[in-house]
Amino acid sequence: MRLVFAGTPEVAVPALDALIASERHEVVAVVTRPDAPAGRGRRLVASPVAERAEEAGIEVLKPNRPRDEEFLARLREIGPDCCPVVAYGALLPKVALDIPARGWVNLHFSLLPAWRGAAPVQHAILAGDQITGASTFLIEEGLDSGPVYGTVTEEVRSTDTSGDLLTRLAFAGSGLLAATMDGIEDGTLQAVPQPADGVSLAPKLTVEDAQVDWAAPALRVDRVVRGCTPAPGAWTVFRGERLKLVAARPLPGEDGLAPGDLAVGKNHVHVGTGSHAVELLWVQPQGKKPMRAADWARGVRIAPGERLGAADVR
16 A cells, blocks of 8 residues: 555554565655744754655655645645555644545554543553553544554553553554554455443643642652653752652552652652652752652752642742
8 A cells, every 4th residue: 555654753664664574565744733842942853754755765745734735735746545644743634534535544542432632641640550552543533533443452560650651552553553564455454343341532631630649648648750751751849949850769668658648768759659669760950860769868868857849839
């Protein structure tokens, strides 16, 4: 088939690579989000998918909106048979959905109908799911509601951050998407409607969602830190400023620390929660690079009675 691939971030690149390598299909163009400012200089930078496509000599389309007439006209000229999608980042209007003869097929990082939305991996970790996966489905106008072509499963490990899990799913899902294109092309694969039961939603996490509540159980604190890493980044407050929590782990047993209370040793930083303590492993103060929590504690010279989680933030 003639394919137009739609995707934007690094997590979409493995799927693009798998389709470029396919001997059965041709990626004739890529659709991605416009260049965005990045870094301290805020210069415009092309998306990872755009960079990979340009390396491969593939035409890159960067519409401000996928309903722009210039983009739609070019897509009609190209005449793709199918448009595979991975984390494109914009809603596709019906006028665009109707152009490829075999539709737009999305690789979504959950086992649908669980975790429909922008942040399925983060929500799977926050919810304590032990198994997740990826699904390919035919895009409809509803939110991730289209019929499913196939799935792969993946274990959620106890130490996984959302970044860790998403990386594994990106590579497992790339094979699924390529196989889905094969099955659509030769007619051996039919999409199956999603069940009405088991639907859950996974909206994009906000900075407010990532604030740690030290009154919550240690297990919940651990999930928030892992689920919000690398983005939007779990955080708390120390001396009126935000302190990013890069890595932590629950500590079993009784410790006598009240929520937010600090117990600092030569090589450790423990924090009380609503159940038992967690150990901070890596933190990132405002304006600084990530550092070991014990090094941070030595540097700021925590006084007796100081704690994490005060309400005022500068």
